[in-house]
Amino acid sequence: MESNNHNNTEEYPPDFSEAYDKCLWRFAINAAPQIYDLYLQEEFKGEYQNRLLDLCCGPGHLSHFFLERGFFTTGIDLSETMLQLARERSKEYENQSEWILADASHFDLGKHFGLVVSTFSSLNLLPSLEQLTKCFQSVYKHLEKGGTFIFDMTTRLGAEYHNNVFFRDMGDYTIITNGYFNKEGCKASLHFLGFFKTDDSSCYKKFEHHQVETLYKITDVEIALKETGFNDIQYYVYGITGVQAIPEPENVVNVIVKTRKCV
Missing domain, CATH: 3.40.50.150 (Vaccinia Virus protein VP39)
Structure with missing residues (x-):
């Protein structure tokens, strides 16, 4: 990806x-x-x-x-x-x-x-x-x-579906995905924010990422x-x-x- x-x-x-x-x-x-x-x-x-x-x-x-x-x-x-x-x-x-x-x-x-x-x-x-x-x-x-x-x-139907905020907590990690679909520009914006447990399980690490998709x-x-x-x-x-x-x-x-x- x-x-x-x-x-x-x-x-x-x-x-x-x-x-x-x-x-x-x-x-x-x-x-x-x-x-x-x-x-x-x-x-x-x-x-x-x-x-x-x-x-x-x-x-x-x-x-x-x-x-x-x-x-x-x-x-x-x-x-x-x-x-x-x-x-x-x-x-x-x-x-x-x-x-x-x-x-x-x-x-x-x-x-x-x-x-x-x-x-x-x-x-x-x-x-x-x-x-x-x-x-x-x-x-x-x-x-x-x-x-x-x-x-x-x-x-484009999928982008409309993802035009929302999604929250997932799986214990080892938590992730929030914020999606926005610009119908006129046929672009979808996705923002990821979350935390995941380190390999030694001693703490959680934060991650954040933004990407744009073309529909x-x-x-x-x-x-x-x-x-x-x-x-x-x-x-x-x-x-x-x-x-x-x-x-x-x-x-x-x-x-x-x-x-x-x-x-």
Whole structure:
């Protein structure tokens, strides 16, 4: 996940990176098996079918799920602090994982993958459709023919849902999220404030972070994907027993987009 502070180029403050790792990991853990199953449905048999590129990988929770299943993974993120957490998490898989400081809107890794993923609405942090399109172009370049690209996004309906204050107290951590949706500008502002227990449980550490998300029309996203060269675009939502296909992607809070590189 990338920070959107100051042109989307600064990394998270260390305290927030640590808080993200300790407090906001559940989404990746829940999403990983559903994305894995969705990918397996393709029955893709490419040269790089077991190579994963995790865009905006954060502390590497999703990648770790794939590492445990024999994938070779590459994670990119703008935050070196996040990448270091991912390296520590994947020490036992150091021969099949790498973590690279890079911008999701424009990257060149010089290799190909069978699967590229981005979760937790990280691509909403790209501030313009132009940058989102450049991201799609970079992904397309790195996918082998027939490869799959799966990502999720917060919709405008989702931004309206988050236009509120949320409080969560889990014992080991407390987090308050204050969301504001600017309908005219199609931007959502999220402010995180909270405390988490240190590893030795001796005290709590405070964290605070502010980020801005861009709420794209899914029709614009689809056009950008098609103009890049992607085809077979499908929409899903996360579910209790797995992803579920949906006909109207704008009518959900968070949408999963799955598409493929033309063979």
